[in-house]
Amino acid sequence: MKSEPGEFSFEDLLRIHNKTTSWDGVRNFAARNFLRDGMKLGDRVFFYHSSSDTPAVVGECEVVREGYVDESAFDPTHPYFDPDSSRESPQWYRVELRAVAQFTRPVTLAEIKARRELGQMALVRIGRLSVTPVTAAEYEVIRGMAG
DNA sequence: GCCAACGTTGGC
DNA sequence: GCCAACGTTGGC
Numbered sequence A: 001m002k003s004e005p006g007e008f009s010f011e012d013l014l015r016i017h018n019k020t021t022s023w024d025g026v027r028n029f030a031a032r033n034f035l036r037d038g039m040k041l042g043d044r045v046f047f048y049h050s051s052s053d054t055p056a057v058v059g060e061c062e063v064v065r066e067g068y069v070d071e072s073a074f075d076p077t078h079p080y081f082d083p084d085s086s087r088e089s090p091q092w093y094r095v096e097l098r099a100v101a102q103f104t105r106p107v108t109l110a111e112i113k114a115r116r117e118l119g120q121m122a123l124v125r126i127g128r129l130s131v132t133p134v135t136a137a138e139y140e141v142i143r144g145m146a147g
Numbered sequence B, C: 001g002c003c004a005a006c007g008t009t010g011g012c
Helices: A010-015 A029-038 A109-114 A136-146
Strands: A020-023 A044-049 A056-069 A093-108
Touching (some): A010 A044, A010 A056, A044 A093
Antiparallel strands (some): A020 A093, A056 A093
């Protein structure tokens, strides 16, 4: 999961009660499908800082609630409002994530790109998506790089 | 600031 | 359905 640290950083998440947040605002169908269909209770999730000086995976979360309707799309005053989504046929979904651990050593995008085993990572392949899948093998490599 | 790689919009 | 124009994301 990507977040711009200037908007919402991993440190911000750690400061929240229960270190838990509802991940709303995803408004891309491919990202939504990964989020809604691919994330299961207890799954580990990497937290990635995008559009920062050093884009990097900075920590780990876990899914504490699986995909459910993102009601922010229904509110005309909300920045994530989408008139095409309704309670009758919702388009957008969210999950709840809880921070598990901050990496002692962030794993930068440059390091990820330099590792052959990670060359096919969706994060690298489809860089603009805010939600991308991580394989078990990729997960282990990055955990190793984080120390 | 530039660019790639999309997604979206709307005319036809 | 096609395509041009434009918007968005995010790395560099």
